[in-house]
Amino acid sequence: MHEMSIATSLLEAAYGEAQRHPGARVSKVGVRIGEWAGVDPESLRFCFDALLAGTEPEPPSLDIDFRPRQNRCTRCGIIFALKDYQIDCPGCGAEITKPVSGTELELAYVELEEP
Amino acid sequence: MTRVNVEQKVLSENDRIAATLRETLRANGVYCPNFISSPGAGKTLLLERTLASFPRETRVAVLTGDIQTDNDAIRLAKYGFPVRQITTGGCCHLDARMVERALEDWNLESLDYLFIENVGNLVCPSSYDLGENNKIVILSVTEGEDKPLKYPATFSRAGLVIINKIDLLPYVSFDLALAKENVRKVHPEAEILDVSSTTGTGLTDWLSWLESKRKDCASHRAVLVTG
Numbered sequence: 001m002h003e004m005s006i007a008t009s010l011l012e013a014a015y016g017e018a019q020r021h022p023g024a025r026v027s028k029v030g031v032r033i034g035e036w037a038g039v040d041p042e043s044l045r046f047c048f049d050a051l052l053a054g055t056e057p058e059p060p061s062l063d064i065d066f067r068p069r070q071n072r073c074t075r076c077g078i079i080f081a082l083k084d085y086q087i088d089c090p091g092c093g094a095e096i097t098k099p100v101s102g103t104e105l106e107l108a109y110v111e112l113e114e115p
Numbered sequence: 116m117t118r119v120n121v122e123q124k125v126l127s128e129n130d131r132i133a134a135t136l137r138e139t140l141r142a143n144g145v146y147c148p149n150f151i152s153s154p155g156a157g158k159t160l161l162l163e164r165t166l167a168s169f170p171r172e173t174r175v176a177v178l179t180g181d182i183q184t185d186n187d188a189i190r191l192a193k194y195g196f197p198v199r200q201i202t203t204g205g206c207c208h209l210d211a212r213m214v215e216r217a218l219e220d221w222n223l224e225s226l227d228y229l230f231i232e233n234v235g236n237l238v239c240p241s242s243y244d245l246g247e248n249n250k251i252v253i254l255s256v257t258e259g260e261d262k263p264l265k266y267p268a269t270f271s272r273a274g275l276v277i278i279n280k281i282d283l284l285p286y287v288s289f290d291l292a293l294a295k296e297n298v299r300k301v302h303p304e305a306e307i308l309d310v311s312s313t314t315g316t317g318l319t320d321w322l323s324w325l326e327s328k329r330k331d332c333a334s335h336r337a338v339l340v341t342g
Contacts, residue, residue: 002207002239010125017121027116031125038241038268069267085264085300096303103268105125105242112117 006039007047010107014060017110025056028111030063034104041066060111069102129243132211136218136246143223144336146329147231149247151269153262154235156255157279159187160312161321162230166194168322175228178217180209182234197221208239211246227329237262241269248328249274256280256287260294267301275306275324282311 014029029048033039041064052059069082073089074096080089082102088095124130140147150158162177169175176197179187188200201209201217214231223229231247233240241250252273254262257280263270270276276298284291291309298305308324310317 002242005206005210006125006242009128013121013123013125013127017119021117021119024117036268036271038238038266085267085297087300087303099271103271107121107123107125110119110121112119114117 003039003043004047004051006105007044007051010044010048011051013107014110017107018112021112021114023115024112025058026060026110027058027113028061028063028109029107030065030109030111032065032067032104032106032108034067034102035069036102037105039105065108067101067104070100071097072100073097126242126244129211132215133244133246136211136215137248139223140229140246140248141332141335143226144333145223145226145229146325146332147229147245147247148249148251148274148325148328149231149233149240149245150251150253151233151237151240151273152235152253152255152279153237153258156235156253156258157312158232158235158253159190161253161277161279161310162191162232163194164312164315164318165230165322165325166191166196168318169194169196171195173228174226175230176221176226177230177232178209178214179232180213180234182206187232203234207234207236208243209233209245210243214245227333228325237266237269241266241272248332251275251277253277253279254294254298256283256289256291256294258289260290260297263294263297263301270298270305271301273298273302273305275308276302277321278307278309280311280313281309281316282314 018024018026045062048062070079072079073094075094076092078091087097089097152158177191178199180201182203185200188198191198199217201213250272295307308320
């Protein structure tokens with residue numbers, strides 16, 4: 001639902017970065033989205049493309065790195081992906097595990113074509 | 116072709132404004148909760164009951180967000196405290212800039228509480244930091260006990276989960292124990308309170324929770340002033 005404003009912020013950040021490289025054209029934008037970020041990747045892609053439609057001959061593409069929700073066991077240290085919200089450690093059965101990924105909403109990189 | 120590693124949050128501009136707001140609120144010793152729920156879960160009525168319980172001299176103000184109408188601001192203004200409506204005009208969440216703008220001419224030094232009532236929505240508000248101390252997520256028993264599993268982004272960030280409308284439990288097929296288990300699946304350390312704004316059940320616990328948060332914030336201010 002809010003992917004349009006997310007896409008707008010993403011483009012602002014990416015083009016802001018490109019301004020440091022005079023004359024460069026943004027060819028790709030790399031974003032990292034966690035499973036629990038509350039952002040739908042396909043909807044974000046749709047909004048990203050819609051915002052860029054008709055703006056330049058070769059608008060940048062969007063590269064989405066989707067990160068699953070993962071926890072780390074505080075007892076044995078293994079990192080595991082959560083399935084069906086099962087937060088207990090699948091290795092040693094410990095009940096205390098802490099999230100390590102899955103809430104990312106980050107601009108990872110910008111690919112530029114410099115003149 | 117050059118690849119530039121940027122590594123910044125997509126909402127870094129929002130987060131920057133939110134961090135400034137948080138610092139201003141902290142310096143003034145204001146406790147600021149951000150109320151999030153689906154539409155109709157009872158945010159406004161809980162705020163009404165809360166305001167009604169406060170003595171007149173309480174230093175509280177409310178920002179209330181909606182896509183359209185100032186109905187909520189009218190309801191909340193009846194209690195004699197400053198209330199401002201943020202009408203987002205279609206936007207499904209509040210962001211830090213909207214809050215910053217709404218606070219422009221308010222003197223935060225004169226407040227102990229700033230309540231922010233977000234737009235009714237369990238998805239988008241969770242992405243936007245408003246500079247609040249806590250996100251308070253309200254789940255009503257007419258919604259179904261699997262909501263925490265369907266909206267983990269929101270429930271996992273909750274500083275407090277309020278299960279509201281518990282007076283309706285006899286009439287709906289809501290499994291309260293399972294609802295709490297579901298909250299804990301996405302947020303193992305979640306604090307949960309059972310409340311009915313209609314009958315008043317649980318309001319005492321809610322008000323003491325709120326008061327303890329205010330005291331924490333006020334002691335921060337005391338430290339800042341004397342330290």
